[in-house]
Amino acid sequence: MTAAAGTAGQPGPATAAEPPEGPGLRSATRLALVVGALGIVFGDIGTSPIYALQTVFNPADPHPVPVQEASIYGVISLMFWSMTIIVTVTYVLLAMRVDNDGEGGIMALITLLHRWKQGRGRTTALALAALGIFGASLFLGDSMITPAISVLSAVEGIGVVEPHLEGLVVPVTAVIIVVLFTVQRRGTAAVGRAFGPVMIVWFCVLALLGIRGISGHPEILKALSPVYAADFLFGHFHIAFFALAAIVLCVTGAEALYADMGHFGRPAITKAWLILVFPACLLNYMGQGAMVLEDGAAVSGPFFLLAPGWARLPLLLLATCATVIAAQAVITGAYSVAAQASRLGYLPRLRIDHTSAEQYGQIYVPWINWLLMVSVLTLVFAFRSSHALAYAYGMAVMGTIAIMTLLFLYIAKHRWNLPVWVVAAGGALLLGFDLLFLAANFTKLVHGAWLPLLIGVAAFTVMVTWQKGRAIVTAERERREGPLRACVKQLRAELPKTKCVPGTAVFLNRGKLTTPLALRANMEHNHVRHQQIVIASIETKPVPRIADDERISEDFLGFADDGIVYVQVRFGYMEVQDVPRALALLDRTRHGGRLHVEDATYFLSTIQLRPGAQPTMAKWRKHLFIATSRITADAADHFRLPRERTIIMGSQIEV
Structure with missing residues (x-):
């Protein structure tokens, strides 16, 4: 592995890069990590309010959700409980406590499984590791789809603010994506410092817009009750089941929280989510729901319509910046997945630049960077709208999340010596929730959900082929040596x-x-x-x-x-x-x-x-x-x- 900075080649004491002692400096370092995490990790999940609710009620959907009071309350309630169960409980409170020397993500879990290959349960560990590799492959597909749909969804706001400029959406998106991937070599720390303040402003704006919408129809707060989610899901299952394929968009980016853990550490990510990101997103979804309750026509663009007319152009510019940052979360996650896959023998030795002396996980992988850029541009020009990519997005996310949850449950049982009934009870809730979303996304196969599966199968084939071929070559090489x-x-x-x-x-x-x-x-x-x-x-x-x-x-x-x-x-x-x-x-x-x-x-x-x-x-x-x-x-x-x-x-x- 090589270092990005020229000064990194100068030797020095191993502790030279550690932050200076003192409570003030330690607090400043922790705050910097939280700000950096906001700039890198939460862009994806933090920009979902731009398109999630609009996609749920999209009239062009093959299984449209009616814009009615019961469905609005039910959808908002499901969004709240989805973020609570999948993001807060599964990832923030549980999965992020299982790491491999500070690194998270599916590849980190696979590393832990490899350590148990020789003991009891070897066959199970091998099968789960293979499943995990497919999950990592789906995440790489997610890393291609996220930048495309995120930036497209924001730039499409031009159609709300200035409809006659709608033809500029695709070329402007392409230019933004090229610039985004070009600056990656500066490292996630530098990018995070630049993006962090922007995302703080973004989440504050999300919260303020949400409060503005809630003030017009405060009854929407009742959607916090799980009764509305359960009533919509089980009482109107023929509608709710298909709606889940779009509701899942509110948790897109959850898998990046875990994959990016090595970049900023668990405490910084946890604090940023619980203190700012989760409340801001929830308020915004509820504000949009309140506005749609008052005016069903607002479902055509509820996020931008939450703002007063004079603020929509500035909001469009801010949303564009935020969605560029959203792409950053999965890009850095893809770097981590590729680096860990290379160390595990699923990919060749890649050039890996470490870009921070404080955080081991902050890396830049040039080959992956340019592969992603070409792939993202291809998707932008092929699909041309965020609606066309929405269901492909949901399949990639839920496939990754469901596999990660299964691996986590197996590892948690062994690492923490949990009773079988505890794992079974917890797994029934967490995994059952994931599988319900995954099943809903399978209904969208012909509408774009095939894309991440195709990317996943291709990446999985490359990785398992490299592992197999490497084992053959290593055995012959050792015999000759x-x-x-x-x-x-x-x-x-x-x-x-x-x-x-x-x-x-x-x-x-x-x-x-x-x-x-x-x-x-x-x-x-x-x-x-x-x-x-x-x-x-x-x-x-x-x-x-x-x-x-x-x-x-x-x-x-x-x-x-x-x-x-x-x-x-x-x-x-x-x-x-x-x-x-x-x-x-x-x-x-x-x-x-x-x-x-x-x-x-x-x-x-x-x-x-x-x-x-x-x-x-x-x-x-x-x-x-x-x-x-x-x-x-x-x-x-x-x-x-x-x-x-x-x-x-x-x-x-x-x-």
Whole structure:
């Protein structure tokens, strides 16, 4: 992993990036995290009021919901209880207490499942992990749909304010999306600082508009009672069931809360949701409901119509800013999912830039960023309106949420040693609620819900194919490499009859158990060895920086006089992984003054893949695996190796 900032390459104490002591500074740091979370995490769920209620009562829906008092009270009540059960209870109060070293999201849960593969329940853990990978794949689909629908929904407000400018909606949306993805490389911390104040204003405006609407029809407050939700759901099930496919839009972004936990931490996200985001969204939904109760025609654009005429243009501009920020929540979540998938072996090694010395999870993944941008622009030009994307959106969200809930229940039972009846009772409520929404979205398959399923299946196929192919290649590679200590013994025994050339050779390796392929190729084919051989492996520690006196550890592999040494090089996650500079810290006196890393030759072992005749995978999967391997980050650039002194020695492996 590489760091984004140039100063990150300068070594320093591991604690250098920690916030200074003192209650005042700690409070300021916590406040900054809350503001940053508002700018990054809550944009998605915080902009749902723009389009959620309007979509529920959309007259063009194949199963329209009548604009009647009972249905209005029922819909608002269902929105309130959906946010309470799915967001507040499932995610904020429960799921965010289960993390993997501070990181959240489906991939974090899959990591925990992988740790239990060898014990009891191995088959169950494997099956749930596979299901979790599909959930993560759906989240990637969500990451493509969210920016498109969020920005489109706001820019469509032009049609309310200035109807003759409606033709500008798609091109303006495209320009905004290009700018959004272009600034991602600045990092989530910088983006959050810029977006946070805007979102504070946004949520305050949501609350004020909601209060304005409620004041005109305060009876809407009765919708807080679960009686109205239950009466609508069970008393008018033939209408309510189909309405759930649109009501789910009020919780879109809940899955991003959990996936973004590594960026800001659980306390900051929890405080922001309970203190500001939840109350503001609820007030706005109730204000819209109150206005529709008074005037059923307002259902055509209840959010913008809540504002007085003079405020609608400023509201349109603010909504556009907020929906740009909404896209940020799932974009940063996609970075986290991709990074965790890469570490788990479901994706190749990607270039990952860490953009914060305080928060390990704040990252930028260039390849994912540009893939998302192209995908989002494609959706904007293909669907051209938020209504056309609404049902695709709901399917992506509920598929991810339902799978996450199932994984959480399984892990919570094992981690907290909960009785079966407690998990069953809680799961019946939480999972039952999720599955009801999911079933409603399946009724919209032909109306767009097929899209996230298609994206999910495609991403799932890529990830499981990479995992399978990687296992095949690793097994063959380890067989060819052989044990490192045995190789060193062989080198020492053959030293009298092997040509020894002056200088230092550095072989990068994955660890000290197996032999670098490049070293073995030198032995077997070139019959030469360098006077000094350094076998180096790289380890990234979960701290910003590593002090120089802790960066290097040596192991002579049982022989101190044969010119061969194994070196483990440690970097903090914020540091540029400059291997030549790190190796310069080696003590030459321990090597008889013969070790000269400043002019060392670096050897990289690469694998050339080609489809083979062995029935390891289907032929099309072999070609997919080989194609996916081409996005792997370049190792020479990654480790700052001098190109003029870097030799790449390849080995061909069939899959």
